[in-house]
Amino acid sequence: xxxxxxxxxxxxxxxxxxxxxxxxxQPLRMADLSARYDMGFSPLREALNRLxxxxxxxxxxxxxxxxxxLSLAEMEDAIQQRILIESxxxxxxxxxxxxxxxSGVVAALYALTLQVARQDGAADIWELEAxxxxxxxxxxxxxxxxxxxxxxxRLYAATERYRIPILLARSTDRGRDIQAEHSALAEATLARDxxxxxxxxxxxxxxxxxxxxxxxxxxxx
Amino acid sequence: xxxxxxxxxxxxxxxxxxxxxxxxxQPLRMADLSARYDMGFSPLREALNRLxxxxxxxxxxxxxxxxxxLSLAEMEDAIQQRILIESxxxxxxxxxxxxxxxSGVVAALYALTLQVARQDGAADIWELEAxxxxxxxxxxxxxxxxxxxxxxxRLYAATERYRIPILLARSTDRGRDIQAEHSALAEATLARDxxxxxxxxxxxxxxxxxxxxxxxxxxxx
DNA sequence: GCAAGCATGATTTTCGAAAATATCCGTTTG
DNA sequence: CAAACGGATATTTTCGAAAATCATGCTTGC
Numbered sequence: 001x002x003x004x005x006x007x008x009x010x011x012x013x014x015x016x017x018x019x020x021x022x023x024x025x026q027p028l029r030m031a032d033l034s035a036r037y038d039m040g041f042s043p044l045r046e047a048l049n050r051l052x053x054x055x056x057x058x059x060x061x062x063x064x065x066x067x068x069x070l071s072l073a074e075m076e077d078a079i080q081q082r083i084l085i086e087s088x089x090x091x092x093x094x095x096x097x098x099x100x101x102x103s104g105v106v107a108a109l110y111a112l113t114l115q116v117a118r119q120d121g122a123a124d125i126w127e128l129e130a131x132x133x134x135x136x137x138x139x140x141x142x143x144x145x146x147x148x149x150x151x152x153x154r155l156y157a158a159t160e161r162y163r164i165p166i167l168l169a170r171s172t173d174r175g176r177d178i179q180a181e182h183s184a185l186a187e188a189t190l191a192r193d194x195x196x197x198x199x200x201x202x203x204x205x206x207x208x209x210x211x212x213x214x215x216x217x218x219x220x221x
Numbered sequence: 222x223x224x225x226x227x228x229x230x231x232x233x234x235x236x237x238x239x240x241x242x243x244x245x246x247q248p249l250r251m252a253d254l255s256a257r258y259d260m261g262f263s264p265l266r267e268a269l270n271r272l273x274x275x276x277x278x279x280x281x282x283x284x285x286x287x288x289x290x291l292s293l294a295e296m297e298d299a300i301q302q303r304i305l306i307e308s309x310x311x312x313x314x315x316x317x318x319x320x321x322x323x324s325g326v327v328a329a330l331y332a333l334t335l336q337v338a339r340q341d342g343a344a345d346i347w348e349l350e351a352x353x354x355x356x357x358x359x360x361x362x363x364x365x366x367x368x369x370x371x372x373x374x375r376l377y378a379a380t381e382r383y384r385i386p387i388l389l390a391r392s393t394d395r396g397r398d399i400q401a402e403h404s405a406l407a408e409a410t411l412a413r414d415x416x417x418x419x420x421x422x423x424x425x426x427x428x429x430x431x432x433x434x435x436x437x438x439x440x441x442x
Numbered sequence: 443g444c445a446a447g448c449a450t451g452a453t454t455t456t457c458g459a460a461a462a463t464a465t466c467c468g469t470t471t472g
Numbered sequence: 473c474a475a476a477c478g479g480a481t482a483t484t485t486t487c488g489a490a491a492a493t494c495a496t497g498c499t500t501g502c
Binding site for chain 2: 454455456457458462463464
């Protein structure tokens with residue numbers, strides 16, 4: 001029923017890095033990880049190598065692994081390329097998507113809206129984040145290009161690391177109604193208005209980049 | 222002076238997969254690899270995990286690794302996304318590149334031309350391929366985006382697997398002067414004519430896709 | 443005083459065997 | 473006869489220890 005230990009290690013490490021359990025730049029020592037996840041070195045090293053290929057961890061020969069650092073420049077690059085990749089994918093999905101895709105978008109937006117409305121404990125921030133990811137993935141699902149979808153996942157993971165501090169601070173971005181942006185984006189998409197949808201998507205991400213940038217300069221570390 | 226065994230394994234396996242030493246779909250058994258590369262399982266598994274993250278090998282839990290299969294659809298997708306990624310990167314490089322970048326392009330084109338002129342033994346096909354890769358990389362080097370450059374490398378590796386059979390067959394593509402295409406592309410780039418350069422780049426790749434497609438239907442296996 | 447050399451301990455990397463799981467093939471059973 | 477079962481073999485996956493390398497701090501020599 002369950003997969004291998006290496007797969008569990010990959011999932012757990014990826015989660016803990018993206019969600020900020022391990023801080024950027026922190027060294028990941030084999031002995032510590034072995035104790036934390038209760039497994040030997042072999043599955044851990046396999047997971048770390050996969051994460052290195054995804055640029056979530058850095059590795060130096062004979063000096064082990066560290067969590068990949070965060071930088072304003074990398075974040076801005078990642079957001080800019082997200083706009084490029086996702087604009088292309090969104091136009092393709094609008095062109096190719098059928099009813100299954102359209103109803104998937106509606107469902108994902110609705111599930112996201114439900115969670116946004118629930119303003120209870122901070123624990124649900126992770127559920128909110130999962131649904132946010134699912135919504136953006138649903139928009140592109142019908143694009144027909146495995147490569148675009150993979151690049152989307154890579155860039156989403158890269159930028160999620162930067163968004164977590166904002167989510168945790170619950171800073172309701174003065175004046176920004178993110179859920180309204182999501183609704184408008186979904187509406188334009190379902191109306192098959194590619195130009196408008198892409199414009200809304202780009203605006204959405206540029207505002208996100210601004211918010212992250214502002215926060216990173218406020219709280220450098 | 223040398224790195225770890227895992228790094229050697231990664232480089233050797235990547236080379237042997239891209240260059241076609243291992244055929245697509247072939248299972249990669251640990252015992253065989255251990256004998257072939259003269260090392261234990263640990264460094265091999267690390268290399269295979271990295272290659273799995275790059276989609277050059279497939280893995281199924283407890284059933285080991287196989288060389289990722291080739292398909293016409295994946296090739297066409299990869300080429301289409303290369304056009305997207307590299308067009309964006311080329312425009313940025315034209316905008317941002319300085320003298321170092323420009324002379325790098327000239328040097329890479331010249332080195333490629335020298336090798337094209339040498340029509341000697343088939344052994345030099347690999348040198349030709351290395352210089353071809355270097356030329357395309359040089360065009361984009363100044364784009365300023367690590368993410369675009371990484372996607373370029375990923376897609377280049379993916380499409381190189383499809384081009385190898387054509388290179389080996391030395392089929393001089395009836396009527397196609399590839400080196401003239403490279404020269405024209407470099408010329409437009411150095412003249413900072415983004416629109417022309419991007420158009421030439423797209424044409425270059427679309428013709429390549431056609432040639433691969435034609436060959437794949439001739440020689441299905 | 444201070445840099446270079448050298449033990450010492452910490453950490454990563456690799457190996458070889460053991461454990462876990464899959465695959466094959468002959469047998470049995472309905 | 474087909475399908476399910478079971479044992480033997482092949483293969484992957486994981487562990488624990490050994491080997492290799494790095495980091496630290498002390499000593500030595502100038």
